[in-house]
Amino acid sequence: MPLQLFDTWTRSVREFTPLKPGEVGLYTCGPTVYDYQHIGNYRTFLFEDGLKRVLKLNGYRVNHVMNITDVGHLVSDGDDGEDKMEKGSRRTGKSAWDIAALYTESFVGDLKALGIEFPTTLCKATDNIPEQIAFVQEIEKKGYSYRTSDGIYFDTSKQASYGYLGRLDIAGLQAGARVDLGEKKNATDYALWKFSTPDEKRQMEWDSPWGRGFPGWHIECSAMAHRYLGEYFDIHCGGEDHITVHHPNEISQTEAAYGTRLANFWMHGYFLITNDAKMSKSSGEFLRVQLLLGKGYDPIAYRYLCLTAHYRTQMNFSWEALDAAQTGLARLRTAVHALGEPTTPDAAFVARLIDILNEDLNFPQALALMHEALKSDLPAPVKKATLLKFDEAFGLGLAIWVPLVVEAPAAVRAIADARWAARNAKDWAEADRLRGELTALGWAMKDGKEGYALGKG
Numbered sequence: 001m002p003l004q005l006f007d008t009w010t011r012s013v014r015e016f017t018p019l020k021p022g023e024v025g026l027y028t029c030g031p032t033v034y035d036y037q038h039i040g041n042y043r044t045f046l047f048e049d050g051l052k053r054v055l056k057l058n059g060y061r062v063n064h065v066m067n068i069t070d071v072g073h074l075v076s077d078g079d080d081g082e083d084k085m086e087k088g089s090r091r092t093g094k095s096a097w098d099i100a101a102l103y104t105e106s107f108v109g110d111l112k113a114l115g116i117e118f119p120t121t122l123c124k125a126t127d128n129i130p131e132q133i134a135f136v137q138e139i140e141k142k143g144y145s146y147r148t149s150d151g152i153y154f155d156t157s158k159q160a161s162y163g164y165l166g167r168l169d170i171a172g173l174q175a176g177a178r179v180d181l182g183e184k185k186n187a188t189d190y191a192l193w194k195f196s197t198p199d200e201k202r203q204m205e206w207d208s209p210w211g212r213g214f215p216g217w218h219i220e221c222s223a224m225a226h227r228y229l230g231e232y233f234d235i236h237c238g239g240e241d242h243i244t245v246h247h248p249n250e251i252s253q254t255e256a257a258y259g260t261r262l263a264n265f266w267m268h269g270y271f272l273i274t275n276d277a278k279m280s281k282s283s284g285e286f287l288r289v290q291l292l293l294g295k296g297y298d299p300i301a302y303r304y305l306c307l308t309a310h311y312r313t314q315m316n317f318s319w320e321a322l323d324a325a326q327t328g329l330a331r332l333r334t335a336v337h338a339l340g341e342p343t344t345p346d347a348a349f350v351a352r353l354i355d356i357l358n359e360d361l362n363f364p365q366a367l368a369l370m371h372e373a374l375k376s377d378l379p380a381p382v383k384k385a386t387l388l389k390f391d392e393a394f395g396l397g398l399a400i401w402v403p404l405v406v407e408a409p410a411a412v413r414a415i416a417d418a419r420w421a422a423r424n425a426k427d428w429a430e431a432d433r434l435r436g437e438l439t440a441l442g443w444a445m446k447d448g449k450e451g452y453a454l455g456k457g
Ligand code: AMP
Pocket: 029, 030, 031, 032, 033, 039, 040, 041, 042, 043, 044, 069, 237, 238, 239, 240, 241, 242, 269, 270, 271, 272, 273, 278, 279, 280
């Protein structure tokens, strides 16, 4: 079956055909680096990584661009409030530039830990200031901007199609915002360029034809997408929160400057929520990849957990679910490892996998197929090759996983063997006594069905 993807633009699943044969241009909105990313953010990045992997399984080369938002994202999704970077700088006592570097580095580390493939181009907003200024000039030239006392704004009333992606009720929004519009002409207008104010000393600011200041948040994506992918490319992704503000604004800018709606497909990952509430960085309570590691979880277990829910449904996070994912992953790893050397994948299973994934990335069903393949009576080398092929889509790193072997000294192994024998003979008192001996020597023994494992206790 040819690849079918859900396009938020049309609100329907439709067949994907690349604009250029064999190659896919993909833009994904990246992190705002004023703080660590939480595992909710990574749910979106994992969905995008899954999309990339499925595109590759379909034989496409993927030119993937992701931005790093290191300036201009204001605390409110409107255009007021502080820049998140300047706020982060105050919170940490470090410069805005230093925290951008710190959280970008942490982001890159998390991508590796989660097995997320690196984008072809990872670009920073602050490295693309001239491009953003030129883009705003283009919008100005086409007559879509106006000036207020605090910046240059996009006039959304000039575009009949504005907000189509979000199916926005423009009249309703306008009526609701009448009182606090300020100098903005329309409720949905947004800043293209903001002026530095005389009373604040911004750490990140640049000269522009309109005065010293900094770019609005939305212009960076339009400008970098244009620079690296051109006026019209295949797929643009982000989290579901972008459907109503950020992405309609990106589209309006590119439409004003170049007459295209930026991307052929618009895809959105649905949120990770906790106890049915949205997980967000600004709420101050969020789970980081490092925190999972600190609690003894493998980040890949989180990846596995994300595969169990379709990207177009919200997923509620719970520790029980993560425990179950960690156990499921451990079983899968051990079983795949035990299959020995791979030969050639089973063509029928691979074809079924691609069919399932080509139905709008149905990873939960693909995971079920993986377990079916594991239980099948395929010969071990073929089964192994099949599962490794599957893992090109899942990204669980099954090909490189090896069991952690702790070499115990012979004396320790002898006690463990004796305890195993006592346990099998149901001599519980002796088994407990020998466990005590192991503990005293600093070893822990874990009983399995077929045998035991020894670890440093
Ligand atoms: P930000 O760092 O806030 O710019 O967000 C980076 C990406 O994470 C964006 O694509 C957001 O839409 C997405 N995102 C934010 N919160 C969540 C969440 N709770 N679950 C899934 N994705 C999220």
